[in-house]
Amino acid sequence: xxxxxxxxxxxxxxxxxxxxxxxxxxxxxxxxxxxxxxxxxxxxxxxxxxxxxxxxxxxxxxxxxxxxxxxxxxxxxxxxxxxxxxxxxxxxxxxxxxxxxxxxxxxxxxxxxxxxxxxxxxxxxxxxxxxxxxxxxxxxxxxxxxxxxxxxxxxxxxxxxxxxxxxxxxxxxxxxxxxxxxxxxxxxxxxxxxxxxxxxxxxxxxxxxxxxxxxxxxxxxxxxxxxxxxxxxxxxxxxxxxxxxxxxxxxxxxxxxxxxxxxxxxxxxxxxxxxxxxxxxxxxxxxxxxxxxxxxxxxxxxxxxxxxxxxxxxxxxxxxxxxxxxxxxxxxxxxxxxxxxxxxxxxxxxxxxxxxxxxxxxxxxxxxxxxxxxxxxxxxxxxxxxxxxxxxxxxxxxxxxxxxxxxxxxxxxxxxxxxxxxxxxxxxxxxxxxxxxxxxxxxxxxxxxxx
Amino acid sequence: xxxxxxxxxxxxxxxxxxxxxxxxxxxxxxxxxxxxxxxxxxxxxxxxxxxxxxxxxxxxxxxxxxxxxxxxxxxxxxxxxxxxxxxxxxxxxxxxxxxxxxxxxxxxxxxxxxxxxxxxxxxxxxxxxxxxxxxxxxxxxxxxxxxxxxxxxxxxxxxxxxxxxxxxxxxxxxxxxxxxxxxxxxxxxxxxxxxxxxxxxxxxxxxxxxxxxxxxxxxxxxxxxxxxxxxxxxxxxxxxxxxxxxxxxxxxxxxxxxxxxxxxxxxxxxxxxxxxxxxxxxxxxxxxxxxxxxxxxxxxxxxxxxxxxxxxxxxxxxxxxxxxxxxxxxxxxxxxxxxxxxxxxxxxxxxxxxxxxxxxxxxxxxxxxxxxxxxxxxxxxxx
Numbered sequence: 001x002x003x004x005x006x007x008x009x010x011x012x013x014x015x016x017x018x019x020x021x022x023x024x025x026x027x028x029x030x031x032x033x034x035x036x037x038x039x040x041x042x043x044x045x046x047x048x049x050x051x052x053x054x055x056x057x058x059x060x061x062x063x064x065x066x067x068x069x070x071x072x073x074x075x076x077x078x079x080x081x082x083x084x085x086x087x088x089x090x091x092x093x094x095x096x097x098x099x100x101x102x103x104x105x106x107x108x109x110x111x112x113x114x115x116x117x118x119x120x121x122x123x124x125x126x127x128x129x130x131x132x133x134x135x136x137x138x139x140x141x142x143x144x145x146x147x148x149x150x151x152x153x154x155x156x157x158x159x160x161x162x163x164x165x166x167x168x169x170x171x172x173x174x175x176x177x178x179x180x181x182x183x184x185x186x187x188x189x190x191x192x193x194x195x196x197x198x199x200x201x202x203x204x205x206x207x208x209x210x211x212x213x214x215x216x217x218x219x220x221x222x223x224x225x226x227x228x229x230x231x232x233x234x235x236x237x238x239x240x241x242x243x244x245x246x247x248x249x250x251x252x253x254x255x256x257x258x259x260x261x262x263x264x265x266x267x268x269x270x271x272x273x274x275x276x277x278x279x280x281x282x283x284x285x286x287x288x289x290x291x292x293x294x295x296x297x298x299x300x301x302x303x304x305x306x307x308x309x310x311x312x313x314x315x316x317x318x319x320x321x322x323x324x325x326x327x328x329x330x331x332x333x334x335x336x337x338x339x340x341x342x343x344x345x346x347x348x349x350x351x352x353x354x355x356x357x358x359x360x361x362x363x364x365x366x367x368x369x370x371x372x373x374x375x376x377x378x379x380x381x382x383x384x385x386x387x388x389x390x391x392x393x394x395x396x397x398x399x400x401x402x403x404x405x406x407x408x409x410x411x412x413x414x415x416x417x418x419x420x421x422x423x424x425x426x427x428x429x430x431x432x433x434x435x436x437x438x439x440x441x442x443x444x445x446x447x448x449x450x451x
Numbered sequence: 452x453x454x455x456x457x458x459x460x461x462x463x464x465x466x467x468x469x470x471x472x473x474x475x476x477x478x479x480x481x482x483x484x485x486x487x488x489x490x491x492x493x494x495x496x497x498x499x500x501x502x503x504x505x506x507x508x509x510x511x512x513x514x515x516x517x518x519x520x521x522x523x524x525x526x527x528x529x530x531x532x533x534x535x536x537x538x539x540x541x542x543x544x545x546x547x548x549x550x551x552x553x554x555x556x557x558x559x560x561x562x563x564x565x566x567x568x569x570x571x572x573x574x575x576x577x578x579x580x581x582x583x584x585x586x587x588x589x590x591x592x593x594x595x596x597x598x599x600x601x602x603x604x605x606x607x608x609x610x611x612x613x614x615x616x617x618x619x620x621x622x623x624x625x626x627x628x629x630x631x632x633x634x635x636x637x638x639x640x641x642x643x644x645x646x647x648x649x650x651x652x653x654x655x656x657x658x659x660x661x662x663x664x665x666x667x668x669x670x671x672x673x674x675x676x677x678x679x680x681x682x683x684x685x686x687x688x689x690x691x692x693x694x695x696x697x698x699x700x701x702x703x704x705x706x707x708x709x710x711x712x713x714x715x716x717x718x719x720x721x722x723x724x725x726x727x728x729x730x731x732x733x734x735x736x737x738x739x740x741x742x743x744x745x746x747x748x749x750x751x752x753x754x755x756x757x758x759x760x761x762x763x764x765x766x767x768x769x770x771x772x773x774x775x776x777x778x779x780x781x782x783x784x785x786x787x788x789x790x791x792x793x794x795x796x797x798x799x800x801x802x803x804x805x806x807x808x809x810x811x812x813x814x815x816x817x818x819x820x821x822x823x824x825x826x827x828x829x830x831x832x833x834x
Contacts, residue, residue, distance in 0.1 A: 086728055088716075093728045100732060375705075389606065396490055399497065399602040402705070407681055407751050439726060443681060443749035446735050 003027060004325050007092065007105040009084050009263060012040020013062075013307045014299025015111035016069050017314030018321075023075040025322050030077040030103065031070070032084055032094070039066055040113050040299075041133060042307045044140045055140050057165055058201050062307065085440035087267040090294065095444050107294055107321050110263050110282075111314060112301035116158075116254035119361050120369050120379070120416050123225030128250045132158045135252035136165065145171035147250020151234040153177040153223055155355040156256040157202060157306075160216065164205040167212050175217070175246045176209060177236055179255065179358040182218035191350025194343045198308065221360050225251055255358055257304045258415055264302065265437030267295045273430040274303050276352045279415065280434035286338060288317025289324075296321055304352075309344040312337050362419045371420065372413040374406020379420055386424035393433045394418050407443055410435040456618065456644045458482040460802060461637045463625050463660055464652035465491035468780050468787060470608035470619075471795020472650055477615035479803045484644050485609075485617055486637065488624040488722070492605015494654050496788060498756030499675060500699060500711055501601045502690055503789045504541045505566055506593035507557070509765050511813035512786065513564040518809060519793035520595065526792065530607040534599050535704070541596035541690045542571075542579065544741075545588045550694035554591040568593050582686055584743035598690050598701050601788055608795070625653070628663055630774050648776045648802050652794075655719050655759045657767075657781030661816070664774045668767065668819055670782050673760035674717035676730045678738075680748040682706030687742065698737045708745060710738040715755025726753035760784040761819075768794060768814035770801060778802060779816055 006022055008015045011033035022029040031038075037045040043063040046052050056063040070078050079096075086093035087108070094101040116131035123129065128147060130138070132154055135146045145166060150173050152163050163176045192199040209216065219239030226233045234246045256277075264282035265271070270291035272283045284290055284297040298317040299310035316337040323329045365371070367380030381401050391397040394404075394417065403417045404410025410417070414435050422429040460476050462469045465487025473483045485491075503523055505516040527533050545551040558568040569592040576590035577583055613619050620642065628637040628649060635649040651660040658670035687702035700710045712734015717724035731753050739745055761767065761782040771777035778801050780794050787794070793809070800807040 088725070088728065091728075102728070389610065393490070396493075396606075399493070400606070405752065407749075409752065438752050438754055439728070439731075440750060440753065443751045446680065446739055446745045446748045446750055 004106040005030070005104065006107045006109065006321060007032065007103060008109040008111060009092070010040065010111035010113055010299065010301070011035065011038040011078070011080070012042060012111060012113050012299060012310060013066050014113075014310035014314035014317075015040070015109070016066050017311045018109050018111060018298055018318040019076045020069045020073060021315045021318035022321065023073045025318075025327060028075045028077060030079065032079045032082045032092070032103070034081070034083050036080050037067070038070055038078070038080070039063065041115075041137065043067065044137055046141055046143060050143065052140070052143050055165065055169065057168060058204070083442060084263060085442060085444055087263050093439070100444070105294070107296065107325070108267065109288070109296045109298055109317055109321065110267070110301055111299045111310070112260040112263055114257040114259050114300035114304055115411065117256045117258040117415050118254050118412055119358070120365055120371050121223050121225070121253070121361060122366070122369065123227070123231070124253065125370050125373050126225050126227050126231050127229065128227065128231030129225055130250065130252050131254035132156075132162050132252045133254065136162050139165060139169055145169065145250070146252060147231075147248065148172060149174045149248040150250045150252065151175040151177070151246055151248040152252045153179065153220065153234065153236070154252070154254045155180045155358055157351060157355070158254070160202065160205040160209060162252060163209050163214055163216075167209065167214065173214055174248050175234065176214050177220040177223065178216050178218045179220050179223065179361060180218065180355045181239070184356055185354040188350040188354040191346055192354065194350065195308070195347040198347065222364060223253070223361070255361070256355065257300065259303060260301050260411070262409070262437040262441040264290065264295070264297060266439060266441070268292050269295060269297070271434060276349060277304050278357055278429055286341065287320040288313055289320055305344060305348050309341065309348065312341050312344060316341060362416065362423065365420060371416050372403045372406060374408055374413070375402040377401050377403045382417060382420050383424045386421055391421070392425050392427070394421060394435055395433060397421055398435060404435050409438065409441070453643050454641060456484050456642060458484045458618070458644060458646045460484070460648040460650060461486065461635060461644045461646040462650040462652060463628065463637065464654055464657070465605070465609055465619065465621065466494055466496035466652060466654055466787065467492065467605045467608060467791025468783075468794040468798070469650065469652035470605055470612050471792050472652065472780070472798035473612035473617040473619065473795070474608060474615060475796045475799030476802065477612060477617050479799060481803065483612070483617040484646065485612065485619045486623040486625050486639060486642070486644070487619070487621045488656065490606070490621050491609035491619065492602070495756050495758035495783070496605040496791065497602050498677070498754055499601050499758070499785070499788050500677060500701070500709060501598045501788065502541070502699070502701070503536060503599050504593070504596045504690065505789070506541050506543055506561070506568060506591065506596055507692065508786060510560055510564065512765055512790070513561060513566060514810050515790055515793050515797070517565060519790050522792040522796075523599070530611050532603070532607050534603045534607055536597060536599035537704070538595050538597040539689050539701070540592055540594045541692065542576070542590050542592045544576065544590045544691065544693045546585060546693060548588060551589045553694055554589065558591055566593065580689065580691065582742060582744050584739075585741050592689075596690065600703070604788070604791070625660070628660060630664070630777070635776070648778065650778045650780065650798055652780045652798070654781060655722070655757045657759055657779065661779060664771055664777055666771060666773055666816060668782070668816060669762050670759045672717050672719040672757050673785060674715040674724050674755050674757050675785060676712045676715040676726045676734065676753070676755050678710050678712050678726075678731055678734060678750050678753045680708040680745065681751050683708060683748055686744060691741070693741070698734070698741050700738055700742060708742070708748065710734055712738070717755065717757040719757060722757065724755045724757045726755045758783060758785055758787065766790070766814055767816045768797060768811050769816065772817045772820070
């Protein structure tokens with residue numbers, strides 16, 4: 001009997017570790033990834049040939065570890081530059097530079113990762129406004145800063161990290177503005193100590209930023225970007241309500257991460273509401289099993305856990321696949337991973353609590369503010385549909401207003417739209433449902449049709 | 452606890468036909484309860500191509516399509532909102548002499564029903580659609596046909612029905628209905644509705660409803676597969692189809708080009724459906740042959756939905772053959788969006804007057820009981 005075909009989507013920390021574990025167990029997994037080189041977003045590499053030591057900072061060893069795994073494993077069928085745009089039953093639909101293709105699987109591990117959670121604020125569509133993750137990718141992949149005078153604003157651990165990386169790379173960072181208050185960070189220290197190494201790094205970044213004159217302001221509100229043709233200033237109110245204006249030509253702004261869940265949705269996975277992340281995520285067991293027997297979930301694509309947790313989940317999920325295939329499994333290793341994942345979970349909960357969701361940004365969104373930039377849908381249009389057309393559910397809102405119908409299919413605007421709808425309807429955000437996934441998960445060329 | 456309602460008419464199904472019936476019935480003063488399994492207008496009524504097309508319809512459907520087309524002109528005013536109806540014209544292309552002969556024959560027949568079609572030669576067709584990629588022999592243009600936004604029409608009818616006093620219940624799946632004496636009892640998990648009349652406008656679920664009253668009908672699923680591009684500069688100024696029906700395309704005012712591409716997959720029991728990749732890719736290739744300008748464009752979304760289809764591709768509209776006061780309206784076979792508004796009026800006429808001025812005899816449910824050999828299916832899959 002032929003070996004079972006295990007396909008992994010995503011070559012970030014979770015996908016790479018899953019591939020490694022399966023290959024070491026004697027299987028020949030297929031690892032499919034959109035990027036040119038492995039690493040995912042967190043350990044994204046510059047193009048082949050470019051060398052940028054130092055851009056990973058304290059994470060250099062972890063990054064190098066992930067980057068080097070595949071080179072040492074002949075058994076992994078690694079397929080970079082390949083978009084998986086649909087899952088149906090046991091088939092993946094692919095797009096490569098050569099055109100459309102398909103890949104069958106017996107077992108599928110989705111390690112699709114996460115992207116920034118962008119929230120609208122006045123001026124957020126101006127040229128020069130990036131997400132924090134986008135600012136980081138510009139640095140890691142292209143070796144450039146998003147501007148000459150860069151203001152960073154938002155919430156989540158990416159904020160001090162990007163500040164640290166930008167300063168380290170020689171960029172001029174003119175402000176680090178945290179839209180969440182400082183107090184919760186202190187309150188969560190005990191929980192954060194579940195991962196003392198990571199906590200120490202976070203404190204180090206913050207301290208280094210401070211030493212370099214980049215003390216973060218906490219509890220910042222009412223942020224807005226101004227400029228004629230592009231960003232010229234970031235205006236905000238500090239925790240005391242005093243307005244400040246900072247001249248800058250680029251802004252990195254986002255509030256935490258959201259899981260990339262579309263493929264799991266198309267694969268038919270059941271979803272649950274993640275209260276901590278305020279998002280619907282595919283349901284998974286601690287071992288990475290989804291509600292669909294052949295489909296497994298590892299890493300941030302099914303709830304945000306961060307890169308370290310993703311590596312552990314990649315390994316743990318691969319063990320579950322091996323177990324389900326009737327292969328021998330190192331039970332001691334499985335137990336060790338389970339313990340480390342439990343610690344990661346405590347840390348993550350504390351981290352999310354340290355950066356509570358910035359409700360005030362959504363409460364402040366004015367009617368004229370653009371929410372869906374693909375389709376040009378304003379907050380006012382969403383509120384009107386909710387009020388006058390009984391659009392109490394997010395897919396209904398989509399049908400009436402086109403929100404989430406554009407190129408990004410709601411990956412960028414979907415969260416904000418759900419938050420605004422929940423406010424307009426007077427229900428919790430879990431009460432408005434989630435945007436249904438539709439293929440293709442990213443745009444595909446018409447020209448790619450079968451000859 | 453079961454909530455009990457008493458009404459004049461219970462309507463099963465909140466598609467365009469069911470919601471339009473609720474509106475028309477309220478206008479003649481009857482009390483209405485409408486039960487919809489999901490959200491109104493979100494089934495076949497909401498996921499179709501959006502074609503408001505008379506051209507190419509079965510000749511027996513044309514009187515209804517004509518009457519419905521008149522309603523479309525005043526629909527925005529009636530509904531109190533813009534459903535994006537535009538009479539862009541529908542042009543049907545002939546790619547062979549045989550196709551052209553078919554178009555000429557159809558144009559003659561349609562003229563007898565008052566539908567004026569304009570036959571175009573190859574040069575005139577190309578002048579009308581200068582971007583055409585495929586060699587065409589000619590075309591037939593129906594200037595008064597067009598398209599509307601299917602996502603808006605059904606819900607707008609449902610809201611109007613509510614404003615007129617209909618009791619519209621969404622997420623109310625009917626799991627039983629029966630005649631008891633002179634009345635109907637219709638049940639959902641939470642509701643029991645007692646009514647004098649019952650309307651079966653349950654789309655793909657209508658076969659099951661009919662079977663509760665001893666009427667077995669050969670209603671099957673049809674799952675149109677749809678694709679849409681990112682917004683592009685406007686150039687597809689007509690709704691376009693071809694003889695054979697395997698390609699159809701239009702561009703919405705936002706700029707997105709919508710194309711039909713074969714059949715999706717559907718589970719009529721689970722009411723679950725989705726697009727099929729092979730069909731989507733084939734549809735893309737065929738559309739590209741017809742519209743080469745789409746060469747650099749991207750598909751941003753695909754979808755599918757389940758409609759009910761009869762073997763002869765025309766609907767069932769009219770009174771039940773087994774049960775008094777039961778009215779059927781289902782099996783629209785992909786034609787229900789354009790016909791929906793008039794079907795609502797016809798349902799109300801049947802209930803209020805016992806008859807409709809429109810010729811609905813060809814749509815009698817009895818045609819399947821009587822005919823051992825089914826009429827040949829009309830060609831084409833364009834919706």
